[in-house]
Each structure stands twice: as C-alpha cells, then as structure tokens.
Amino acid sequence: MLWRPLFCCFMEVLTIAKFDHQLNEEIRDKEIRLIGADGAQLGIVSAAQANAMAEEQGMDLVKISPNAVPPVCKIMDYSKYCFDQKKREKEAKKNQRVVEIKEIRMSPSIDTNDFNTKVKAAQKFLSDGNRVKVSVRFRGREMAHTNLGEKLLLDFAASCAEIASMEKNPKLEGRFMAIFLAPKNSK
Numbered sequence: 001m002l003w004r005p006l007f008c009c010f011m012e013v014l015t016i017a018k019f020d021h022q023l024n025e026e027i028r029d030k031e032i033r034l035i036g037a038d039g040a041q042l043g044i045v046s047a048a049q050a051n052a053m054a055e056e057q058g059m060d061l062v063k064i065s066p067n068a069v070p071p072v073c074k075i076m077d078y079s080k081y082c083f084d085q086k087k088r089e090k091e092a093k094k095n096q097r098v099v100e101i102k103e104i105r106m107s108p109s110i111d112t113n114d115f116n117t118k119v120k121a122a123q124k125f126l127s128d129g130n131r132v133k134v135s136v137r138f139r140g141r142e143m144a145h146t147n148l149g150e151k152l153l154l155d156f157a158a159s160c161a162e163i164a165s166m167e168k169n170p171k172l173e174g175r176f177m178a179i180f181l182a183p184k185n186s187k
Helices: 047-057 078-095 112-127 140-159
Strands: 031-035 041-046 060-065 072-076 101-106 131-137 164-166 171-173 176-183
Touching: 031 047, 041 047, 047 060, 047 072, 060 078, 072 078, 101 112, 112 131, 112 140, 112 164, 112 176, 131 140, 140 176
Parallel strands: 031 072, 101 131
Antiparallel strands: 031 041, 060 072, 131 176, 164 176, 171 176
C-alpha cells in the first residue's frame, strides 16, 4: 500500500497573482528603449544597464510595451503604480450606476383604478432612474384585438410623458406587446 500524507488532501492551492508587466530581472531582451522616472527618453540601452539604473534610483524597471521594436521599458515605483491603478478602478466602480429594467404587465381588459396603480408604480421606478418595460399579454381571442393593447400602451406612455420618454413604438412579439420607457434626464 502506498503511503500518502493526510495533509495533502486538505491543502489549499494558493495561486500567486499574475502581473501584466515584466519587472526587473524578468526582462531578458538584449536592447530596450528606456524611459526615465520623470518621463524623459534615455535612449536604447541593454536590459542589464537599465536594471542597474533602476536599482541605483531605488525603483523598478517595468516593460510597458513588449511588442515594440525594441521593447519599451520605464523606470517607476511599481507598487505605487499598482496602488494608483486599483484606486482608479475603485473610484470608477463607485461612480458607476447600474440601470435596471423593471417590468409592468397588464391585460387588455384592465380597469381604470388598476391602470392608475400601475402608472404610479412605473413613475416611482422612473424617478429612481430605472427603465420600465410595459407589456400587455393577450390570451385566446384577445389576439384578434391587438389594437386595444396598442392604445392601452400609448395611453400608459402619455400618462408618464412628463418624467419619461418612450424609446420604441408598441411592438407585438408573440402574445405580448411591449414598450420601453426611459427616464428623462434631469440634468
């Protein structure tokens, strides 16, 4: 019987984050175009010479354009660069707003009070900044009177006209006729 240590079954596999850029000793090209920490072009030098210059300044040598001939490398503080990148991504994500599509369904034989209730719900969704899909479902013989559903949707859009704009005219898809309402920009 083969002996297997128990701990190998319970060990986690740790993955080391993969960098997009080659750093310092990883750069093995004969010649590189070097850019200084201040952004000045330092010319074409060997990788070893560029690495020595970066160590002398206490910074990292980073390959920023590997496909260029010769490859372009820059002397920079790579940890600060990564920190700034993460900070920018976090800021962009914070300012991002996901617009949801809320759906309101009706039947062609909806009554006035129910219709008004659905309009109020749609206005609330639109004031929150979401798009609204308003759809009418036709069942059985109601398919012969799709014009009633179209009129109902146009009345719905007219009721929400002060805070929303209709993106497309009513369109019949199978047994559903739908319109999309988008909030008007208040800016």
